[in-house]
Amino acid sequence: MTKTNSEDYLRMYRQMVRIRTFEDNANQLYLSAKMPGLTHMYSGEEAVAVGICEALTDDDRITSTHRGHGHCVAKGANFREMFCELLGKEEGYCRGKGGSMHIADQSHGNLGANAIVGGSMGIATGSALRAKLLGQNDVTVCFFGDGATAQGLLYEVMNMAALWHLPVIYACENNGYSEYTKTEEIAAGSITARAEAFGIEAFKVDGQDVLAVNALTQKLVARCRKGEGPFFVELETYRYHGHHVGDINREYYRSKDEEKDWKENRDPIVRFRGWLVDQGIATEAEIEAMNAEIEEDATAAVAYAEAAKYPDVSEVDMHVYAD
Amino acid sequence: MREITLSQAVNEAIAEEMRRDATVFLMGEDVAEAGTPFKVLSGLVEEFGTERVIDTPISEPGFVGLAVGAAMTGARPIVDLMFGDFIYLVMDQLCNQAAKQHYMSGGKLKVPMVLRTNMGATRRSAAQHSQSLQALVAHIPGLKVAMPSSAYEAKGLMKTAIRDNNPVVIFEDKLMYQDKAPVPEEEYLIPFGVANVKRTGTDITFIATSSMVQVAEKAADILAKEGISVEVIDPRTIVPLDEETLLASVRKTSRAIVIDEGHQSYGVTAEIASRLNEKAFYHLDAPVLRMGAMDVPVPFSPALEDVTVPTPETVAANARRLCAGEMIHAA
Ligand SMILES: Cc1ncc(C[n+]2csc(CCOP(=O)(O)OP(=O)(O)O)c2C)c(N)n1
Ligand SMILES: [Mg+2]
Numbered sequence: 279m280t281k282t283n284s285e286d287y288l289r290m291y292r293q294m295v296r297i298r299t300f301e302d303n304a305n306q307l308y309l310s311a312k313m314p315g316l317t318h319m320y321s322g323e324e325a326v327a328v329g330i331c332e333a334l335t336d337d338d339r340i341t342s343t344h345r346g347h348g349h350c351v352a353k354g355a356n357f358r359e360m361f362c363e364l365l366g367k368e369e370g371y372c373r374g375k376g377g378s379m380h381i382a383d384q385s386h387g388n389l390g391a392n393a394i395v396g397g398s399m400g401i402a403t404g405s406a407l408r409a410k411l412l413g414q415n416d417v418t419v420c421f422f423g424d425g426a427t428a429q430g431l432l433y434e435v436m437n438m439a440a441l442w443h444l445p446v447i448y449a450c451e452n453n454g455y456s457e458y459t460k461t462e463e464i465a466a467g468s469i470t471a472r473a474e475a476f477g478i479e480a481f482k483v484d485g486q487d488v489l490a491v492n493a494l495t496q497k498l499v500a501r502c503r504k505g506e507g508p509f510f511v512e513l514e515t516y517r518y519h520g521h522h523v524g525d526i527n528r529e530y531y532r533s534k535d536e537e538k539d540w541k542e543n544r545d546p547i548v549r550f551r552g553w554l555v556d557q558g559i560a561t562e563a564e565i566e567a568m569n570a571e572i573e574e575d576a577t578a579a580v581a582y583a584e585a586a587k588y589p590d591v592s593e594v595d596m597h598v599y600a601d
Numbered sequence: 602m603r604e605i606t607l608s609q610a611v612n613e614a615i616a617e618e619m620r621r622d623a624t625v626f627l628m629g630e631d632v633a634e635a636g637t638p639f640k641v642l643s644g645l646v647e648e649f650g651t652e653r654v655i656d657t658p659i660s661e662p663g664f665v666g667l668a669v670g671a672a673m674t675g676a677r678p679i680v681d682l683m684f685g686d687f688i689y690l691v692m693d694q695l696c697n698q699a700a701k702q703h704y705m706s707g708g709k710l711k712v713p714m715v716l717r718t719n720m721g722a723t724r725r726s727a728a729q730h731s732q733s734l735q736a737l738v739a740h741i742p743g744l745k746v747a748m749p750s751s752a753y754e755a756k757g758l759m760k761t762a763i764r765d766n767n768p769v770v771i772f773e774d775k776l777m778y779q780d781k782a783p784v785p786e787e788e789y790l791i792p793f794g795v796a797n798v799k800r801t802g803t804d805i806t807f808i809a810t811s812s813m814v815q816v817a818e819k820a821a822d823i824l825a826k827e828g829i830s831v832e833v834i835d836p837r838t839i840v841p842l843d844e845e846t847l848l849a850s851v852r853k854t855s856r857a858i859v860i861d862e863g864h865q866s867y868g869v870t871a872e873i874a875s876r877l878n879e880k881a882f883y884h885l886d887a888p889v890l891r892m893g894a895m896d897v898p899v900p901f902s903p904a905l906e907d908v909t910v911p912t913p914e915t916v917a918a919n920a921r922r923l924c925a926g927e928m929i930h931a932a
Contacts, residue, residue, distance in 0.1 A: 314903050315725030366725075366902030377727045377901030393729035394687070395659045428658030456659060458635035464658035531634060588904030595897050 284559050288568075290332050290488055291554060294324040294547050295569055297348045299576045300357060301519075304347065304364060304378075308523040312584065314366055317378040320348030322518035325546035326451050327352035329491025330419055333499050339387045339405045339418040341398035344379050345451075345517070346391030349421055354386035357579035367586040374589045375597065387416075395456075396422060396429030399448075403435040406446035406507070417445045417502040419495075425456020427469050433476075436508070440476040445502035447495070448473065448510045451485065453517045458531045473510035485513030486546040489553075516540040602783040608641045610752035610784055611717070611773065614759035615642070615679060617788065619649055622677060625763060628655040628664055629681025637681060639719075639778050665691040665716065669699045669768075672714040677763060682718035685772060686732045691716075699768040700743030715762045719775040721812050721862060722899045722910055731899035731906075733862040735810070736869050738770045739840050745769040745793060746840045750814035752782040754837055757791030765793070774812040774862075794841035798850070802832035805856040805920050808847055808873055809835060813860040813892075819913035820920065829924055839869055847873065848881050855886040856923050860911050865893030887923045892916060 301321045307313040320327065323345075331340065331352035342349040350360060355371065363370030364378050371383050382390030389405065392398040402420030409416050426432065427450060439446050450469060454461050470480035483494050491513060498509045518541060520528050554560045560568075605613070619625045627645065629637070633656045636643030646654040657664040661682065668678040682688065688695070695716065702710040720733035739746045745767050749755035755773060762769040799814065800821060809817035814835045821831035832850050836843055851857045857877055861869040870891035877889045895909040922928050 315727070315901070366904060372901075374902030374905065375728075375898075375900045377725070379727055379729070380901065393727060394690075397729075425659045428660040428663075430660065430662060457631050457638070459631060459656055463656065589902055591904060591908055594900060594905045594908055595895065598897050 286332070287554060287559055290328050290492065291547075291550055291560075291565070292568060292572065293328045293332070293352055294488065294550065295572050296357075297321075297324045297327065297351045298547060299572050300347055300351055300360065303361070303576045303580050305519065305523055307364065307580065313364055315377060316522045316524055317347075317364065318345040318522045319517065319519035320345050322540065322545075323348055323451060323453060323485065323515045325488035325491055325550070326449070326485045326513045326515050327421075329488045330449055330495045332492050333495035334387070334417065334419065336386050337416045338499070339389050339402070339416060341389045341402040341405070341418070341420050342381075342391040343398070343421055343423060343426070344391060344393050344395070345423070346381055347378070350381050350383055350388055350391070353383065353388045355381075355383045355388065357576055358582055359383075361579045361583035362586050365583050365586070366588060367583055368589040369586050373593065396426040396431050398422070399426075399429070399431050399435050403439050403444060403446050406439065406444035407442065409445050410442065415503055417447065417499050417507070419447045419449050421449050421451060423456060424450060424452040424454070424461045424465060424469065427472070428464055433472070436473060436476050436478060436510070439508040440478050443505055443507060445505070445507040447498055447502065447508065450510070450512045451515055452512050453515050455517070455521070455532065457521045458525075458528070460531070470510060470512050478508055478510050480510040480512070482512045482514065485515030486544045486549065488546055488550050516544070602785060604781040605752055605784050606779050606781050607749070607752040607755045607773065608639065608778040610756035611641050611759055612643070612645065614756040615763070616645060616648065618760055618763040619645070619653060622763075624675060625677045625679065626653040626655065627679045627681065628657055628668065630657055630659055630683050632656060632681050638683065639775065641778060642681070661687050661690040662694055665694040666698065668714045668716075669694055669702070669712055672699070672712045672768070673702060673710050677713050679715045679717060679763065682716055684730050685718045685720045685734050686729050688718065688734050688737060695738065695744065695768065695770070696741045700741045703767065704743060711766045712768045713766045715759070715769050715771060717759070717771045717773065720772045721774040721776050722894065723906055724776055725901065725903060725906065727901040728898035733772070733894060735772050735839060735861070736863045736867065739869060739872070743768065744840065745838065747771045747793065747838045748811040749773060749837070750811050750835045751777075752780065752784050754791060754797075754835070756784055757789055758793075758837065761790045761793055764790075772811060777812065791837065793838045794843050795837065796843035796846040797835045797837055798846065799833040799835055800831070802830035802854065804830045804854055804924055805858065806832045806834060806847075806850040806854045807858050807860060807916065807920075809833065809860040810839060810862070810869065812862050813911060816911055816913050816916060817860055820916035823913060823917045824920055827921070829920065831920065836873075842873070842876075844876060844880070847877065851877050851881045851889075852884040855884055858890045858892055858916060858919055858923070860892045860916060862894050862910060864896050865891055866896050868893045887926070887928060890919055890923060890928070892919065
């Protein structure tokens with residue numbers, strides 16, 4: 279095991295724990311009525327965002343979803359600006375104007391979460407078109423859920439991406455549900471076959487296995503840079519919480535046993551942690567220390583955001599039009 | 602009289618019409634098992650089954666298109682659009698297809714469908730889940746637009762909408778679902794195009810829609826204490842619009858403020874204000890004032906969001922100035 283690889287692995291682990299920790303704190307803010315509105319937790323799906331984003335550079339772009347905190351952290355965002363945004367504070371990534379469902383982090387190539395299911399598919403594909411037209415070498419990853427595959431827009435943009443060989447990767451996070459409905463009730467046939475019908479190479483991967491996700495993405499990103507895109511990846515994963523933080527009594531659509539099974543037997547963080555220790559990349563003690571440090575970081579960022587100030591009311595009509 | 606929530610009122614209206622008419626069915630995202638995220642339609646699938654209460658994929662243009670086709674061929678679909686903001690996704694089906702079939706076919710085809718959706722900010726839901734887009738559809742000939750302001754209106758207007766032979770869009774205020782109002786047990790319908798004079802007054806008329814009716818009434822309470830007598834009118838449907846009732850009121854009071862939660866520019870308020878100007882000009886002592894939402898996307902931060910919509914205080918402040926003659930020369 280070379281030193282660099284070890285560093286990569288540890289960073290992947292750290293990023294997954296950062297997402298989980300961020301979400302636990304965000305959930306707590308909601309439960310204690312300190313967060314305005316609702317938010318959608320990414321917990322359980324960490325290996326997807328991290329496996330993919332660790333294969334990207336800051337120049338590569340992503341588009342995110344309503345369940346976007348994971349993508350945002352994985353693409354390099356800071357806790358402070360994220361919590362400030364969730365609380366509608368001036369120092370948030372969007373000066374409090376966007377909130378959880380619209381966090382964008384331009385500095386790391388995150389073009390933004392989106393509250394319209396499927397709403398970012400055009401944006402992602404357009405970003406890839408720009409890369410091709412301007413001779414730039416970056417790749418765009420379009421994250422969306424299984425539910426979003428029902429939007430016609432996906433098929434319009436995949437057709438164009440395939441015709442024009444655009445450097446875009448469609449990453450379908452199949453967590454088994456869209457809101458309160460099981461995927462099999464809303465998706466006919468095969469999801470990957472839909473991409474294949476356009477001549478797009480499509481893959482299915484275990485979204486709870488960060489190494490598998492990362493290895494595949496590295497290959498696809500490299501091929502995109504050579505003009506071999508687009509690609510489609512379906513990642514099998516699971517959300518631990520309800521559809522949003524307020525979706526607490528959910529047994530009418532999803533059993534406790536099913537949730538328990540995914541959490542106890544397929545948790546992406548637990549699995550990867552075991553592997554790191556087995557391979558001698560980190561000791562249990564080192565991992566515990568890392569977890570504790572991340573927790574402290576989050577606690578400090580939450581406290582900072584709670585004390586931070588709201589934007590001045592005069593900002594309300596700023597940013598409607600660009601200068 | 603018993604009191605029920607706006608949510609229960611909508612549910613009852615739909616259930617009663619589905620019992621009465623076997624061609625009525627309901628379709629939308631998470632309408633069946635979940636009864637919608639706002640739980641408005643809970644219990645309907647248990648009574649009517651999954652054949653008539655249909656969960657759809659997240660394909661808004663698709664299922665609104667299906668509703669148009671089903672309506673043209675003998676059914677009476679009610680489609681549920683989870684948030685009013687998603688109207689943009691279905692504009693072609695609604696405005697090019699549903700709205701125009703009757704006219705384009707020389708009166709031969711009919712599209713008796715209802716699109717029920719919502720509006721309203723200050724729920725901390727940010728720019729894509731907070732809009733009040735009634736002006737967009739009210740602009741299109743062929744669509745009727747209802748805006749219930751309480752549980753009573755929600756029930757009576759929904760029943761009329763379901764029986765109407767045209768596409769009807771109903772905007773419910775998503776912050777009002779738990780608000781209770783007296784609703785009779787006996788069946789009633791509220792005809793379209795008949796405004797409701799909520800209170801009579803002599804100094805100024807407030808014409809307010811949906812969420813803004815409460816705001817107008819609170820403003821009227823504030824002003825009553827100061828000796829300003831306000832007439833509050835709820836048009837209930839903006840298409841068709843009960844011009845006569847509005848004009849009669851303004852001829853009497855000679856001043857008016859029109860209040861609606863859509864963006865102020867090119868909005869519902871502008872349309873109503875200009876009709877009053879055209880038809881009651883010589884009775885007016887002051888320019889008719891529009892009060893809509895600020896012309897900005899709805900911001901997430903509570904510190905910003907709350908100032909984007911009219912409040913009882915801002916309405917009362919404007920009314921005071923109008924009554925004092927201050928704004929007569931306003932630009
Ligand atoms: C156009 C549109 N339709 C409906 C919704 C309401 N909605 C928000 S999330 C969601 C489910 C999305 O499911 P999926 O794409 O699988 O993502 P997940 O929540 O599972 O991550 C729905 C229906 C929306 N935000 N936008
Ligand atoms: Mg899903």
